Amino acid sequence: MPIQRRRFLALAGGAATAGVAGCTGMFDGEDEAADGGEDGGGDDGGGNGGDSAASVEGEELVLTTTTSTYDTGLLDEVNLAFEERFGTPVQAIAQGTGAALETARNGDADVIMVHARGSEDEFMEEGHGVNRRDLMFNDFVILGSPDDPAGIEGGEDAVEAFETVAEAEEMFVSRGDDSGTHVAELEIWDEADAEPGGEWYVEAGAGMGDTLNQTSQQGAYTLSDRGTYISQRGEIELEILVEGPVEGGPEILANPYGILAANPAVHGDRNYDLGMAYIGFLTGQEGQEVVENYTLDGEQLFFPEAISEDPNFEQYVPEGWSANGDADDDETA
Amino acid sequence: MTGGALLAVDALPAFVDLPFESHYITSIVRVSLYVSLVAVAISTLFSLPVAMVVGFSEFPGKSLVTAIINTGMGFPSVVVGLVVLFMLSSSGPFGPLGLVFTPEAMIISQFVLATPVITGVSLAAVTSVERNVRDAAFAMGGTRLDVALVVIKEARFGIATAVLAGFGRAISEVGSVLIVGGNIAYADGTSYTRNLTTAIQLEARQGRFETAMFLGAILVALVLLVNAAVGRLGGSGRTR
Amino acid sequence: MTALLEVTDVSHTYDEAVFEGVSLSVERGEVLAVIGPSGVGKSTLLRLLALFERPDRGSIEFEGTDVWAVSEGQRLEMRRNVGMVFQEASLFDAPVLRNAEYGLRVRQSWPDRVRRGVADLVGRRNGTSETAREALSVVGLEGKEAQNARSLSGGEAQRVAFARALAYDPGVLLLDEPTSDLDPRNTALLEEAIDEARQREIGVVLATHDMHQAERVADRVAVVLGTGIAEIGPAERVFEAPNDDRTRKFVAGELVY
Ligand SMILES: Nc1ncnc2c1ncn2[C@@H]1O[C@H](COP(=O)(O)OP(=O)(O)O)[C@@H](O)[C@H]1O
Numbered sequence: 138m139p140i141q142r143r144r145f146l147a148l149a150g151g152a153a154t155a156g157v158a159g160c161t162g163m164f165d166g167e168d169e170a171a172d173g174g175e176d177g178g179g180d181d182g183g184g185n186g187g188d189s190a191a192s193v194e195g196e197e198l199v200l201t202t203t204t205s206t207y208d209t210g211l212l213d214e215v216n217l218a219f220e221e222r223f224g225t226p227v228q229a230i231a232q233g234t235g236a237a238l239e240t241a242r243n244g245d246a247d248v249i250m251v252h253a254r255g256s257e258d259e260f261m262e263e264g265h266g267v268n269r270r271d272l273m274f275n276d277f278v279i280l281g282s283p284d285d286p287a288g289i290e291g292g293e294d295a296v297e298a299f300e301t302v303a304e305a306e307e308m309f310v311s312r313g314d315d316s317g318t319h320v321a322e323l324e325i326w327d328e329a330d331a332e333p334g335g336e337w338y339v340e341a342g343a344g345m346g347d348t349l350n351q352t353s354q355q356g357a358y359t360l361s362d363r364g365t366y367i368s369q370r371g372e373i374e375l376e377i378l379v380e381g382p383v384e385g386g387p388e389i390l391a392n393p394y395g396i397l398a399a400n401p402a403v404h405g406d407r408n409y410d411l412g413m414a415y416i417g418f419l420t421g422q423e424g425q426e427v428v429e430n431y432t433l434d435g436e437q438l439f440f441p442e443a444i445s446e447d448p449n450f451e452q453y454v455p456e457g458w459s460a461n462g463d464a465d466d467d468e469t470a
Numbered sequence: 471m472t473g474g475a476l477l478a479v480d481a482l483p484a485f486v487d488l489p490f491e492s493h494y495i496t497s498i499v500r501v502s503l504y505v506s507l508v509a510v511a512i513s514t515l516f517s518l519p520v521a522m523v524v525g526f527s528e529f530p531g532k533s534l535v536t537a538i539i540n541t542g543m544g545f546p547s548v549v550v551g552l553v554v555l556f557m558l559s560s561s562g563p564f565g566p567l568g569l570v571f572t573p574e575a576m577i578i579s580q581f582v583l584a585t586p587v588i589t590g591v592s593l594a595a596v597t598s599v600e601r602n603v604r605d606a607a608f609a610m611g612g613t614r615l616d617v618a619l620v621v622i623k624e625a626r627f628g629i630a631t632a633v634l635a636g637f638g639r640a641i642s643e644v645g646s647v648l649i650v651g652g653n654i655a656y657a658d659g660t661s662y663t664r665n666l667t668t669a670i671q672l673e674a675r676q677g678r679f680e681t682a683m684f685l686g687a688i689l690v691a692l693v694l695l696v697n698a699a700v701g702r703l704g705g706s707g708r709t710r
Numbered sequence: 711m712t713a714l715l716e717v718t719d720v721s722h723t724y725d726e727a728v729f730e731g732v733s734l735s736v737e738r739g740e741v742l743a744v745i746g747p748s749g750v751g752k753s754t755l756l757r758l759l760a761l762f763e764r765p766d767r768g769s770i771e772f773e774g775t776d777v778w779a780v781s782e783g784q785r786l787e788m789r790r791n792v793g794m795v796f797q798e799a800s801l802f803d804a805p806v807l808r809n810a811e812y813g814l815r816v817r818q819s820w821p822d823r824v825r826r827g828v829a830d831l832v833g834r835r836n837g838t839s840e841t842a843r844e845a846l847s848v849v850g851l852e853g854k855e856a857q858n859a860r861s862l863s864g865g866e867a868q869r870v871a872f873a874r875a876l877a878y879d880p881g882v883l884l885l886d887e888p889t890s891d892l893d894p895r896n897t898a899l900l901e902e903a904i905d906e907a908r909q910r911e912i913g914v915v916l917a918t919h920d921m922h923q924a925e926r927v928a929d930r931v932a933v934v935l936g937t938g939i940a941e942i943g944p945a946e947r948v949f950e951a952p953n954d955d956r957t958r959k960f961v962a963g964e965l966v967y
Pocket residue numbers: 724725728746747748749750751752753754755
């Protein structure tokens with residue numbers, strides 16, 4: 138139904154323009170609009186009969202996610218598979234991790250797929266999210282122009298590489314948008330013996346794609362998720378100077394993605410069951426296979442992490458959460 | 471006109487190898503036109519009476535309304551987007567309507583952006599209509615509505631300019647529709663709330679500059695076509 | 711029998727008093743010329759008669775009914791018995807025929823008007839324009855129906871304005887210095903049209919500063935000087951043997967206001 142409605146509205150819009158264009162156009166527009174109307178009528182008739190069996194058809198699922206899942210093309214792939222299975226198209230809004238969680242806090246999303254564990258935990262602790270699952274991972278890589286003026290190429294230690302760039306005061310472009318990548322970058326700076334600041338450190342305030350473009354134009358350094366880099370490396374002049382854990386690099390460059398649902402107790406008008414269906418699909422065999430098989434330029438971008446024989450309880454609760462604390466509360470109550 | 475433009479895009483990949491699906495482009499153009507034309511139509515219906523009232527009557531707060539119109543013309547679209555988002559978000563006052571991240575939310579924010587432009591330019595147009603002409607309509611037995619209709623007819627070129635300026639503002643702004651619409655396209659490449667400007671923004675972000683340029687060319691062509699269409703419509707009324 | 715139009719003791723003030731205690735009447739089929747120097751308030755008087763605004767004091771009666779004592783709807787009906795031609799061009803940016811039809815159109819029902827509007831858009835003219843064509847022929851403008859009114863000469867424009875007011879056959883016709891900017895030929899054509907209006911039993915009020923015109927076309931003359939009517943009476947008598955001293959000077963061209 139949403140598709141039919143969109144089509145009709147689009148046609149109505151078309152008819153309006155055609156009307157502006159003059160008489161001939163007006164008649165064309167009327168024909169189209171009339172056709173659209175008939176189609177709509179037919180569908181309604183069907184809806185009362187056979188169509189009513191398809192339960193989730195016509196429902197909407199709103200997913201907020203990070204630009205990296207979207208810009209790599211993975212999201213379209215999994216969403217197509219989901220739609221094929223459940224008949225519900227996914228409305229995906231690609232934002233930074235911070236914005237994605239904020240949108241969900243406002244009650245405007247059913248499912249959230251992000252990559253900043255600290256922010257996810259906070260979100261859950263506030264009661265906005267439930268049923269968090271580890272979904273997949275890839276890694277971050279440190280990128281720079283091929284001439285590498287600071288000389289960090291081949292390093293094994295991300296923190297050291299950052300320190301070197303800071304010391305040389307070579308330009309470093311930060312996402313600066315409270316995204317998962319930005320949070321990961323700040324964590325590395327926290328470890329480093331250098332302060333990000335000064336004229337060499339610029340904040341793009343933009344998505345990964347924009348930041349890569351800007352870094353390439355400036356011949357600067359940046360931290361990127363591997364997926365977005367691979368999907369865009371044809372358009373930019375940047376090379377991997379420090380590898381992430383996928384290629385044997387340091388653990389601090391790991392980039393795990395989590396997925397969680399809006400808490401139906403807090404956001405009662407959200408589509409919780411459909412959201413859980415989406416989480417179930419993505420963390421199930423079929424969804425994980427799509428993740429596994431998704432390649433760009435012949436390279437796998439994301440590594441499934443959801444299906445495991447180990448219980449892996451930590452994925453459900455905020456990091457460092459202990460059941461004992463909760464038990465104490467119960468006793469005092 | 472639209473039909474023609476869409477057909478042209480549909481036909482293109484047959485002989486030119488473009489790096490995108492034509493279905494993707496056509497659905498984006500549809501969303502763009504639907505959102506902006508509806509927003510401008512509603513805005514015009516709202517703006518004309520406001521311009522008439524502000525132009526031809528005295529009431530308390532008139533200077534405030536004029537000030538709002540004048541500052542509104544240059545209002546930053548991202549701010550409008552933020553305010554509309556706060557209003558429409560599930561946690562906002564109009565949350566129960568469920569409009570956030572829909573084309574209708576985009577229509578609302580474009581309406582807010584286009585209205586001061588259309589009202590302001592229309593106001594200038596209707597107040598420049600000669601008083602004699604208004605008096606004549608009244609003296610020939612016209613009611614207040616008849617007089618207003620005469621004024622609108624006399625000011626039609628100025629009003630057409632106003633509508634075009636509003637359309638230009640609506641279809642080419644990116645800040646607010648990105649915030650309230652969410653730039654959503656389904657996985658099969660059908661746009662839901664992705665219009666030309668947000669698509670250009672997305673394509674540029676991903677470094678697909680050719681697609682972005684192509685979309686930009688369509689945007690410019692659409693604005694030119696609508697201008698030409700409105701110009702012709704206005705011109706046919708005058709037989710000098 | 712009551713007069714077609716009766717003005718009793720009307721006073722009106724803008725920044726200063728324009729009139730004080732003006733009274734006059736107009737009968738069917740008569741031309742009353744209102745003469746007086748520029749700025750004396752001729753236009754103001756005509757605007758009051760066209761019900762643009764309410765006088766500060768006094769009454770205006772159409773066929774015995776005080777126009778400001780009735781409902782808005784009734785006043786519209788009375789207003790619709792009045793035609794007016796203004797001093798400056800006031801035609802609509804539309805073809806001549808559309809201008810001439812305007813009064814007839816606004817008197818039609820909305821469904822009819824919409825139907826007519828659609829017919830115009832599609833380019834099919836039919837129906838009610840015969841009266842308007844006839845009014846155009848009175849001012850000698852047959853054949854100009856399709857021309858845009860804004861492209862007419864000043865004389866033609868005033869004649870269209872006259873036809874526009876004549877077309878709906880008003881009881882009262884108010885003419886505010888209609889020929890002040892016109893050449894002799896167009897002036898003559900308009901004066902013929904005024905004569906035609908008289909034949910049709912219309913009561914005409916003609917404001918003019920041209921005494922010769924008043925002599926040519928008026929049955930009666932009201933001379934406005936200062937804030938009131940200095941003299942009112944049959945045209946011949948007022949011009950040949952004025953009672954009022956200032957009128958005598960004004961008629962002789964001595965009184966420079
Ligand atoms: N709307 C108005 N507001 C203020 N003063 C006016 C207005 N209309 C006319 N007047 C004044 O009233 C006086 C009479 O003007 P008017 O009736 O136009 O004279 P006439 O037509 O005889 O030349 C003038 O002093 C004019 O300035």
